[in-house]
Amino acid sequence: MDVRIFDTTLRDGEQTPGVSLTPDQKLRMAIKLDELGVDVIEAGSAITSKGERQGIKNIVSEGLNAEICSFARAVKVDIDAALDCGVDSVHLVVPTSDLHIKYKLRKTREDVKQFAIDSTEYAVDHGLLVELSAEDSTRTDFGFLKEVFQAGIDAGAKRICACDTVGMLTPEKAYKFYGDLTELGVPLSAHCHNDFGLAVANTLAGLRAGASQAHVTVNGIGERAGNASLEELVVALYSLYNVKTNVKVGMLYEMSKSVARMTGIYLQPNKAIVGENAFAHESGIHADGVIKKAETYEPITPELVGHKRRFVLGKHVGSHIIRERIKEMGLRVDDVRFDQIFSRIKALGDMGKCVTDVDLQAIADDVMGILPEKPVELEELTIVSGNKVTPTASVKLKIEDVGKLEAGVGVGPVDAAIVAIKKTMKDVVDIELEEYHVDAITGGTDALIDVVVKLRNGDRIVSARSTQPDIIMASVEAVLSGINKILSDKKIREAKNPEF
Template identity: 75%
Template sequence: MQVKILDTTLRDGEQTPGVSLTPEEKLRIALRLDDLGVDIIEAGSAITSEGEREALKKIVKEGLNAEICSFARALQVDIDEALKCDVDSIHLVVPTSELHIKDKLQKPPGEVKEKAIDSIEYAKDHGLIVEFSAEDATRSNMQFLKEILEESISAGADRICACDTVGILTPERAYEFYGELSKLKAPLSVHCHNDFGLAVANSLMGLRAGASEVHATINGIGERAGNAALEEIVVALYSLYDVKTNINTKMLYETSKMVARLTGVYIQPNKAIVGENAFAHESGIHVDGILKKAETYEPITPELVGRKRRFVMGKHIGSSALKEKLEEFDFKVDEKQFKQIFERVKNLGDMGKCVTDVDLQAIAEDVLGIVEDKMVNLEEVTVVSGNKLTPTASVKLRINEKEILEAGVGVGPVDAAIVAIKKSLEDFADIKLEEYHVDAITGGTDALIDVIIKLRYKDKIISARSTQPDIIMASVEAFISGVNRLLANEKKKKT
């Protein structure tokens, strides 16, 4: 069995309160979704606005592998606007519950059905693929629901879909509900909302019951509590059900981050698959098990979804994780020294501090008495940035007891600070920034920012990291920490 994925991030997902994407942003996401391996991209609703039509046309012009779809109501004007955008298909949505027909449309059920059939025939006559969806299907009379779906198939609908519009299904009922509809002679799609936190579970049950396609959004964004999360469904199918999709799972994390950045919808740290804590470990017992055999506390490998495992240092850290970190930083310690470092890390954790790599290096250097290897010390950093100001930074460094003051400008405050530091180091070492990565690992305006960088000096590349609430200080601290490690390594070579 192979499941098809209809991604509705650009339509249902964009209906998340506060989200509005430009045509260019929609195109960027569509290109990524196509690379990801999505089968059908519901790229918007052509009737909505001129900007929406511009986005659809831009996406269609790219000639993507994915089928490009526009949402449409059972109205000729909606279908005509979709046709003008040259889309491959329409997602034709018609309410089927008494609540929607009587109170929203205020029309007789027979008229709603007739309008739906006329719309399907009109779309098919004009060369469109039609996926026909029953809105609020899970609160509809089953006899009427099956009648309208059967008639839609007879009218030429290529696929049918039953929507759990307000997320009221349970997994047990989802299996029965979609199992009944899977008996109809057309490919069946599952479309679930997350009002009770069951969208992914219900989607999986619908697929088990006989559906062959699932509607989902990246990060589960969407109206109210959102839609079923694409990344959770795909990985669950792959790992738990041995069911294939066309999705390149290694691209899930980077796609998630891109959508979060462009929509501004924050991903909670403990979110499955793509949350920053999904593959982070602090507990000593867990880390010890992970180091011995990853499967002890990880149901999937982080690499499967484009992630890396991360060990967090705090009061729950165990000796195995700390030893691993010390070895990573090339610190050789005896039992007494290790105990001192271990206790100091625990004490910082008890004070509520997240112990960064830089903190650990400072502690280890202090215990080992090798603080003198720290050639570069930050004395002061000042950054000026604003709406009409070019980001400018000044830094004061002490390098081998010599005080150096430099300034730099950049595209942003972090870039300006790094430029100023690199200028300060020009006479000492030609250090190049190879890679820069930043994540917010907690929520809120005081979120801890995790900065990871890669620096090169001659033929040596090292990684450095810092975690702070201030992104500028975290970036500067990580950079200087990396510089000190590179210079210390060079010094060792010469001795």
């Protein structure tokens, strides 16, 4: 079977606490979702606000391939707002559980069924495709749930959707629940929430039982614990069930990063499929196996979803990874020196330290008796910051014995200093700050500050650290250490391949 993907990132996903997208952000995200290949984009709830309607109109006017849908309650005013936006369909939602009917709506079952009939007929009469959705359907009397759906189908609904609104299903219950609803004979959607961490599993069970469409969000964002994750569901269907969707799986990591940036909801590192640790290996046994044959410790290749494999240096690291990294640095070490490097890395790991690329370079250089090369050095740093003062930094760097001076502004003094450094380096190397992490190692106002950064240069990511009592100086030194590592590696590659 083929499965349709109904993406509700722009509606249910935007209901994540703290997330509010502008019309422009919604349009950019919708264009990416359409490029990704989802079948339906729920662009929002048109009744919400003037800005929401403008955002939906912008998406509709783009002429995307996906069906554009608006969420609507079973009331005329919501449907009119959707019609005003020019959408293709409405996701028409009626609460069906006695809990919702009694305490939220304060109506009767017959009232709810009539709302479903009247609103469906009104929407269909005005040219909209209706997907009739039952809110809190998994806590609804099943006989009444089927009555509401059948009444909606008779009124012209082309699809039905059963919402596990507070994530009460288990995979076993989901299989029976959605299987029984397929008897109504129209396309059925599974809409599962993740309150117990089962949204993807329950959606898969619903699809196995005969549902033909899955409601999902990118990164699984949404209210409370979120919704079924688009990337997890699609890759599980592709890899474990051999079931097709129209989604381009090679774009999933890129899509995930884009949504994280626009919403400000960043992923935990161990997030399946798209997390930064999804294809990261530290254990020596695992890393050695992956180097020899990736399938030993990876169920899918990172390239399948547009991700990258990486190896982490820590106390579990194996000798194979260290040897590979040292080779990449252009160094040749005998067994005695290698053992010294390896034991020092293990010692740092035992102290609870993460070993960055710059740490490894420094350890190797020290063991080899090589003076570390610093193409870029800090000569002057001036910071101006305070109440009602825009944080400003002036940075003077010596780049290959040539002095360059630039200034930058930012949301804080550290941000301003990094902006100034990037401006100074713009004609030398293109860098982007991927991650910035700070810890106070000791207590008190004079605490030592440990700053770890990750810098991106093209498809290469370099990590670096600096520990200082001054957070600004620690941040600047960490960034400059990373830049020097990038430039040194570039020289090594160019020496090996003059046409690089």
